[in-house]
Amino acid sequence: MSESLLSVANLRKSFGALLVVDDVTFDVAGGEVLGVMGPNGAGKTTMLNLVSGALAPDGGRVVLAGKDVTRVGVVGRCRRGIGRTHQVPRPFERMSVFENILVGATNGGGTHRGRERYRLANGAIERAGLSGKANRLAGSLPLLDRKRLELARALATAPEILLLDEIAGGLTEPEVQKLVELVLELRASGLGIVWIEHVVHALMATVDRLMALTYGRVIAQGDPQEVMESEELQHAYLGTVAP
Amino acid sequence: MSAHAAATPDPAGAPAGSGSGPRVRRSARFGWISFVIFAVVVALMALVPVTESVGNINNLTQLLILIVMGVTWNLLAGYAGLVSIGLQAFIGLGGYILLDLADNNAVQPFVALALTALLCGVVALVSSFVVFRLRGGYFAIGTWVVAEVFSLITQQINSLGGGSGTSLDALSYLEPITRLKDVYWAALICAVITLVGVYWLLRSRTGLALTATRDDEDGARSLGVRSTLTRRIAYTVAGIGCGAAGGLLLMSNLDIVPSSAYSVNLSAYMIFIVLIGGLGTIEGPVIGAVVFWYIQLEFASDGAYYLIALGALAVLMTLVLPGGIAGLIRRVTHVDPFPVGYTLASEEPTSGGAEGP
Ligand SMILES: Nc1ncnc2c1ncn2[C@@H]1O[C@H](COP(=O)(O)OP(=O)(O)OP(=O)(O)O)[C@@H](O)[C@H]1O
Ligand SMILES: [Mg+2]
Numbered sequence: 001m002s003e004s005l006l007s008v009a010n011l012r013k014s015f016g017a018l019l020v021v022d023d024v025t026f027d028v029a030g031g032e033v034l035g036v037m038g039p040n041g042a043g044k045t046t047m048l049n050l051v052s053g054a055l056a057p058d059g060g061r062v063v064l065a066g067k068d069v070t071r072v073g074v075v076g077r078c079r080r081g082i083g084r085t086h087q088v089p090r091p092f093e094r095m096s097v098f099e100n101i102l103v104g105a106t107n108g109g110g111t112h113r114g115r116e117r118y119r120l121a122n123g124a125i126e127r128a129g130l131s132g133k134a135n136r137l138a139g140s141l142p143l144l145d146r147k148r149l150e151l152a153r154a155l156a157t158a159p160e161i162l163l164l165d166e167i168a169g170g171l172t173e174p175e176v177q178k179l180v181e182l183v184l185e186l187r188a189s190g191l192g193i194v195w196i197e198h199v200v201h202a203l204m205a206t207v208d209r210l211m212a213l214t215y216g217r218v219i220a221q222g223d224p225q226e227v228m229e230s231e232e233l234q235h236a237y238l239g240t241v242a243p
Numbered sequence: 244m245s246a247h248a249a250a251t252p253d254p255a256g257a258p259a260g261s262g263s264g265p266r267v268r269r270s271a272r273f274g275w276i277s278f279v280i281f282a283v284v285v286a287l288m289a290l291v292p293v294t295e296s297v298g299n300i301n302n303l304t305q306l307l308i309l310i311v312m313g314v315t316w317n318l319l320a321g322y323a324g325l326v327s328i329g330l331q332a333f334i335g336l337g338g339y340i341l342l343d344l345a346d347n348n349a350v351q352p353f354v355a356l357a358l359t360a361l362l363c364g365v366v367a368l369v370s371s372f373v374v375f376r377l378r379g380g381y382f383a384i385g386t387w388v389v390a391e392v393f394s395l396i397t398q399q400i401n402s403l404g405g406g407s408g409t410s411l412d413a414l415s416y417l418e419p420i421t422r423l424k425d426v427y428w429a430a431l432i433c434a435v436i437t438l439v440g441v442y443w444l445l446r447s448r449t450g451l452a453l454t455a456t457r458d459d460e461d462g463a464r465s466l467g468v469r470s471t472l473t474r475r476i477a478y479t480v481a482g483i484g485c486g487a488a489g490g491l492l493l494m495s496n497l498d499i500v501p502s503s504a505y506s507v508n509l510s511a512y513m514i515f516i517v518l519i520g521g522l523g524t525i526e527g528p529v530i531g532a533v534v535f536w537y538i539q540l541e542f543a544s545d546g547a548y549y550l551i552a553l554g555a556l557a558v559l560m561t562l563v564l565p566g567g568i569a570g571l572i573r574r575v576t577h578v579d580p581f582p583v584g585y586t587l588a589s590e591e592p593t594s595g596g597a598e599g600p
Contacts, residue, residue: 052465078467090462092455094523098267098587103455106448107467115264122265122587134587157466 083159093139108157329386337489367482521569
């Protein structure tokens with residue numbers, strides 16, 4: 001495997017007595033997509049928060065492009081190239097869609113200036129499928145558009161590592177196809193992507209590797225097909241969601 | 244970090260090095276009209292000492308001070324999401340710093356006014372490290388506590404008149420009429436600097452980060468916004484504005500007592516001004532200040548009834564006109580006279596108006 005862009009080792013996090021992320025280790029290279037599956041409450045979002053820096057881990061390390069960023073906060077990690085979406089969208093409701101995205105283009109990875117940030121924001125609008133809604137107030141958007149806005153804002157930060165948290169839920173089939181194409185395009189341009197998703201066929205169409213989590217532990221990781229067919233995964237989902 | 248970022252592909256899909264890029268509009272259609280109106284009003288205001296009576300000059304000085312206070316409170320509450328009931332800390336401090344500089348240290352009073360504003364900014368910056376540990380209602384109360392602490396400390400300082408107050412002597416070198424005029428012009432300059440400065444700040448990258456932080460701090464941080472630093476800048480600016488207002492109040496009234504210089508009533512006035520005028524708009528606090536000033540002129544002598552009516556009016560306005568007078572005008576005219584936001588010009592026909600904050 002090529003040198004990894006993002007390297008996560010032995011991450012651990014508890015909320016009180018509840019161990020939510022338990023010794024999670026994985027690598028993502030540039031131009032690679034890692035899919036993450038697991039039942040509700042498995043700790044996927046928490047794991048993502050540890051990688052983005054929104055939460056501080058109880059143990060373990062996060063290394064970005066060879067530099068240990070475990071002690072770097074969420075702002076610093078974004079500026080160093082980690083972009084993320086939120087499972088529950090967090091729009092700036094009293095600002096327009098364009099302004100929301102401009103916040104990412106202005107403050108994120110590139111900290112771009114003048115026209116450059118306008119170009120970045122405009123490109124992100126088109127890619128996320130928000131064309132025609134740029135001047136709407138973000139607070140007036142329905143849920144699906146709010147999710148698109150999450151994606152657009154993350155793209156506008158010019159990330160090298162992109163963390164996606166359930167962005168395909170609720171999309172129509174053609175929309176899922178477009179999203180898959182976008183992710184493949186981003187991968188081809190060299191981004192490393194971690195994609196948490198319940199929409200299995202979207203994941204299977206894009207990911208290079210798949211990781212399965214239950215109760216905060218990695219129960220399987222590797223070739224997507226093999227992970228899907230693994231006994232561990234079948235067992236984890238038994239009685240919950242049919243994969 | 245930027246060297247690394249520059250070498251990576253562009254994930255937003257912006258065509259690299261392509262010509263002009265998207266057109267972004269930052270002014271309203273016919274936006275120049277509001278600036279012409281602003282310039283004309285400022286010019287007329289500058290002539291007031293020549294044309295008006297002594298009484299009117301003094302009254303209009305009070306109006307200008309109210310504008311500075313309203314614009315400042317609105318910067319925090321309307322654009323930074325920082326609702327404070329303790330900005331009188333810097334108003335009182337402004338008065339006492341000016342007093343000390345001018346009377347006890349022989350600094351030229353108008354130079355002292357500028358120094359006072361800056362020093363109050365420094366104190367605001369330092370105190371932000373304490374009050375920013377608090378959030379929401381606790382922040383509001385916490386800033387009030389800071390103001391009370393300042394007041395108690397001031398009362399212990401005998402050279403500043405202690406608890407019974409004192410008066411400013413440094414302006415006695417001027418004829419009373421000259422003094423009134425000079426203080427008026429100083430107030431006008433402060434009001435213009437505050438308005439232009441706040442407008443410029445809100446249109447800057449800091450302003451964008453500030454409003455994002457106001458709407459969702461964690462969301463903003465995940466996009467690389469240094470939210471605490473951004474808020475600190477706003478709080479420092481508020482300290483500067485309130486410090487200037489406090490210094491001007493002393494130069495205009497010539498008397499100062501801790502109990503009224505640090506009075507929480509001042510916060511009530513600022514809140515009233517901003518709610519009546521329009522929270523989170525540039526012109527709102529100016530309109531609100533004019534309304535409040537007029538009410539004060541006409542009815543202040545009615546004592547308790549005046550205060551009751553003021554409260555009732557504020558409640559009524561927030562129920563009937565949540566956006567204040569500025570909000571009403573905007574809804575009727577569909578014009579944001581002083582826009583701070585960004586509009587993507589290519590999508591304008593479909594836009595419902597990017598009114599920004
Ligand atoms: N801030 C918190 N405080 C306490 N418990 C939390 C907190 N955040 C998450 N949890 C708990 O941690 C567990 C893992 O939550 P997490 O959101 O990471 O799961 P998930 O895999 O993303 O689930 P889903 O598929 O529903 O999004 C859950 O039991 C949740 O209740
Ligand atoms: Mg989740």
